[in-house]
Amino acid sequence: MHQEIAGALKHMPGGWCFDCHNPDNRDKLRLANGKLVSFEESYNLCGQCHGTILREWKAGLHGKRTGMWNGEKQYRLCVHCHWPHEPRFKPIKPLPPPVRPTEIK
Amino acid sequence: MGSFIRNFFIALRQIFIGDRSYYLWVAFLSFFILLGFSAYLDQLNRGLITTAMRDQVSWGLFISNFTFLVGVAAAAVLLVVPAYLYNFKPIKEIVLFGELLAITAILMCILFILVDMGQPLRVWHILPFIGAMHFPASLLAWDVVVLNGYLAINSIIAFYVLYRLSIGKEYSMTVIGPLIILSIPWAVSIHTVTAFLYNGLSSRPYWNASILAPRFLASAFCSGPAIMLVLFQIIRKRSAVEIDNKAIFKIAELIAYAMAVNLFLLGAEAFKEFYSGGVDSYSIQYLYFGLHGKTSLVPWMWAASLFNVTAFFLFLFPKTRENFTTLNIGCVLIIIGVYIEKGMGLIVPGFVPDTLGEIYEYSPTTSEIVITMGIWAVGALIYTLLLKFAVPIYTGKLRFETKER
Amino acid sequence: MRKIVKKKDGIHLDRRTFLKGAALGLAGTALPLNKADASFWESFFQKHFREMNDAEIKQVLSRLEREYEEKYKKTIKVGSEKAIPGVLFGYGLDLSRCIGCRKCVYACVEENNQSKDPQIHWISVLRFKKGEKWVDLEESEKYYNPELVPEQDYFYMPVQCQQCENPPCVRACPTQATWKDPDGIVVIDYNWCIGCRYCMAACPYGARHFNWTEPGRKPEEINPQMHYLGNRPRVKGVVEKCTFCVQRTRNGRYPACVEACPVGARKFGNLLDPNSEIRYAIEHKRVFRLKEDLNTYPKFYYFFAYGV
Numbered sequence: 070m071h072q073e074i075a076g077a078l079k080h081m082p083g084g085w086c087f088d089c090h091n092p093d094n095r096d097k098l099r100l101a102n103g104k105l106v107s108f109e110e111s112y113n114l115c116g117q118c119h120g121t122i123l124r125e126w127k128a129g130l131h132g133k134r135t136g137m138w139n140g141e142k143q144y145r146l147c148v149h150c151h152w153p154h155e156p157r158f159k160p161i162k163p164l165p166p167p168v169r170p171t172e173i174k
Numbered sequence: 175m176g177s178f179i180r181n182f183f184i185a186l187r188q189i190f191i192g193d194r195s196y197y198l199w200v201a202f203l204s205f206f207i208l209l210g211f212s213a214y215l216d217q218l219n220r221g222l223i224t225t226a227m228r229d230q231v232s233w234g235l236f237i238s239n240f241t242f243l244v245g246v247a248a249a250a251v252l253l254v255v256p257a258y259l260y261n262f263k264p265i266k267e268i269v270l271f272g273e274l275l276a277i278t279a280i281l282m283c284i285l286f287i288l289v290d291m292g293q294p295l296r297v298w299h300i301l302p303f304i305g306a307m308h309f310p311a312s313l314l315a316w317d318v319v320v321l322n323g324y325l326a327i328n329s330i331i332a333f334y335v336l337y338r339l340s341i342g343k344e345y346s347m348t349v350i351g352p353l354i355i356l357s358i359p360w361a362v363s364i365h366t367v368t369a370f371l372y373n374g375l376s377s378r379p380y381w382n383a384s385i386l387a388p389r390f391l392a393s394a395f396c397s398g399p400a401i402m403l404v405l406f407q408i409i410r411k412r413s414a415v416e417i418d419n420k421a422i423f424k425i426a427e428l429i430a431y432a433m434a435v436n437l438f439l440l441g442a443e444a445f446k447e448f449y450s451g452g453v454d455s456y457s458i459q460y461l462y463f464g465l466h467g468k469t470s471l472v473p474w475m476w477a478a479s480l481f482n483v484t485a486f487f488l489f490l491f492p493k494t495r496e497n498f499t500t501l502n503i504g505c506v507l508i509i510i511g512v513y514i515e516k517g518m519g520l521i522v523p524g525f526v527p528d529t530l531g532e533i534y535e536y537s538p539t540t541s542e543i544v545i546t547m548g549i550w551a552v553g554a555l556i557y558t559l560l561l562k563f564a565v566p567i568y569t570g571k572l573r574f575e576t577k578e579r
Numbered sequence: 580m581r582k583i584v585k586k587k588d589g590i591h592l593d594r595r596t597f598l599k600g601a602a603l604g605l606a607g608t609a610l611p612l613n614k615a616d617a618s619f620w621e622s623f624f625q626k627h628f629r630e631m632n633d634a635e636i637k638q639v640l641s642r643l644e645r646e647y648e649e650k651y652k653k654t655i656k657v658g659s660e661k662a663i664p665g666v667l668f669g670y671g672l673d674l675s676r677c678i679g680c681r682k683c684v685y686a687c688v689e690e691n692n693q694s695k696d697p698q699i700h701w702i703s704v705l706r707f708k709k710g711e712k713w714v715d716l717e718e719s720e721k722y723y724n725p726e727l728v729p730e731q732d733y734f735y736m737p738v739q740c741q742q743c744e745n746p747p748c749v750r751a752c753p754t755q756a757t758w759k760d761p762d763g764i765v766v767i768d769y770n771w772c773i774g775c776r777y778c779m780a781a782c783p784y785g786a787r788h789f790n791w792t793e794p795g796r797k798p799e800e801i802n803p804q805m806h807y808l809g810n811r812p813r814v815k816g817v818v819e820k821c822t823f824c825v826q827r828t829r830n831g832r833y834p835a836c837v838e839a840c841p842v843g844a845r846k847f848g849n850l851l852d853p854n855s856e857i858r859y860a861i862e863h864k865r866v867f868r869l870k871e872d873l874n875t876y877p878k879f880y881y882f883f884a885y886g887v
Binding site: 318 | 630
């Protein structure tokens with residue numbers, strides 16, 4: 070079940086599953102100080118190493134936000150965009166370039 | 175009312191009296207006018223997409239012609255009106271024809287602006303009080319004011335002079351003297367304002383150079399008088415109007431000096447751009463050498479410079495200046511040279527490269543060219559009709575009787 | 580009385596006749612239109628937006644809603660929300676994150692009812708090569724079309740209307756068809772613009788676009804939530820540009836491009852609110868603006884939040 074992750078974890082060189090996961094309770098994540106957090110608060114886990122990003126994420130400067138600029142916003146958890154087992158974004162196909170002026174008839 | 179209409183047609187009949195070559199000329203012009211008009215109807219219908227202008231180069235042939243003609247309008251008056259002040263008799267007699275040319279040129283300018291507008295019916299928005307004229311912030315608003323004022327001044331002066339001549343009287347300097355004096359700085363202002371139109375835009379480094387307004391005036395002084403010289407020779411040949419050769423040679427001499435200034439300013443511009451070589455110099459590089467392989471304007475610019483330099487020498491030396499063959503060659507060369515330099519050679523490089531670095535090579539479409547030719551034909555027709563009206567009065571052939579008691 | 584005497588060398592006219600004839604000769608302009616459509620004339624004689632009182636604006640809006648509903652066969656709402664007091668919009672763009680995917684470009688097209696045929700984009704994404712001249716826009720490229728983005732040696736910079744605090748386009752417009760609203764958005768009244776394109780020459784950022792022909796957009800693609808100064812459908816012969824999605828932002832929502840960006844490179848907020856995201860960016864990041872030496876004071880702040 071975990072073959073595809075276990076063999077090639079592309080996060081944290083030298084790390085392994087239980088750096089983040091809790092072996093005793095798979096429904097919780099484990100911080101370095103032993104504290105357990107739920108999956109909905111996984112950003113605390115990421116923030117351990119990526120503290121500056123966590124600070125910016127909380128201020129709204131990191132990551133996508135939708136909703137109201139002066140009201141209720143929808144945030145995204147880190148894991149919504151960065152899959153923890155291979156966080157680097159894969160390149161995507163861009164949308165088409167604009168039409169050149171010579172093509173506009 | 176009935177007699178009013180009848181008199182209108184009687185006045186109109188003047189225009190229909192002429193010889194065969196006159197009718198051929200009018201027919202020739204009418205052909206191009208109709209062609210231009212039908213192209214314009216297509217443009218009205220489909221929008222300005224019928225031109226080659228696009229977002230990257232949003233002004234083209236129409237505005238080029240407008241710029242050239244504002245120069246002609248300014249010079250037509252500027253050159254001859256001072257004759258009143260210096261009493262240079264040979265020129266004094268032909269001021270009227272210069273003013274008629276100025277009127278024609280301004281009317282053509284207005285037409286070029288109208289065909290360039292995306293929503294021409296909304297032109298009333300630009301007026302003060304009933305519209306929302308953005309004066310004094312917008313240079314275009316200034317241009318509307320000064321161009322229409324110039325048209326009014328010249329129309330009043332010309333109309334008044336013709337009217338007085340038509341009833342056999344001399345025109346009174348106390349009546350039009352102030353207007354004539356006013357028309358001198360006003361002529362400078364129409365061309366300066368037009369130069370400032372481009373000059374004030376910090377977004378276009380090619381235009382945002384202090385040398386632009388002086389170059390405008392210098393090149394106007396070349397092209398306007400050159401057109402007048404050609405027209406004077408035609409008027410002289412086709413009617414009883416006498417124009418002294420001295421006047422023609424004097425004007426040609428003044429053109430030489432104006433072209434000297436124009437060439438010097440061009441040299442100054444070229445030095446600054448090519449020597450300092452910042453990114454702002456890309457526009458002039460595009461003009462004379464091409465940029466990233468885009469070279470469509472290069473042959474035109476070199477031709478224009480060649481024409482201008484040749485014409486300069488032709489006008490400089492009295493031998494070639496006072497020989498009508500070389501004089502006319504010089505006139506034609508200057509008209510074409512300045513037309514290119516001040517028309518496409520001014521407008522297009524303002525947009526190349528565009529503000530985001532893109533190079534779009536603008537090359538006018540057939541529709542644009544046909545409309546342009548149509549407007550030039552309208553101008554030629556207006557000037558012809560004005561002459562048809564003015565020359566008989568000027569020479570004394572047509573006189574009106576005052577009301578008998 | 581008046582005498583018209585035919586003499587040998589021509590026709591002699593009475594002075595009064597001459598005057599009247601010449602005047603009439605110039606007077607022959609006829610109104611070219613014969614449209615019986617009342618709405619056309621209403622639209623033609625419409626006042627400048629800023630001179631209309633609320634009742635007149637309401638009339639115009641309902642006329643427009645009727646016209647659009649007839650044309651596009653769906654319920655349309657055209658609003659005219661004024662600027663919210665105490666708000667000055669600012670925009671932030673994180674260049675360390677933009678991947679050049681152009682999702683913002685097309686989200687804008689969908690939201691703002693831009694013409695698809697011919698194509699109009701309010702946002703241009705420029706691509707620069709790392710290590711080469713920057714920000715030399717001459718070296719930029721906006722027609723890039725690789726298989727995948729981001730590409731190894733390049734970075735991307737989207738450009739749209741900067742909503743300048745000192746806008747050269749507003750200064751240039753001869754009819755005051757474009758102006759800066761109190762919340763900083765530079766807006767255009769599409770019914771007042773005469774299509775002279777002076778503003779396009781004046782804009783240093785290439786942000787303004789012209790409708791060279793009648794815009795082509797299918798009825799099913801029309802976004803029915805419109806603002807008079809924003810995303811209502813334009814006609815040929817007028818200028819248009821990014822309005823910070825005035826139909827959304829004046830109702831508290833983010834602009835469409837902010838919400839579309841998959842990597843969160845776009846930030847938007849109220850510059851006058853010390854707790855806004857954009858203020859955070861300005862205070863904590865090294866922000867710069869394009870062509871700042873022109874003193875246009877754009878509201879579009881670029882920065883690199885993260886070096887990668």
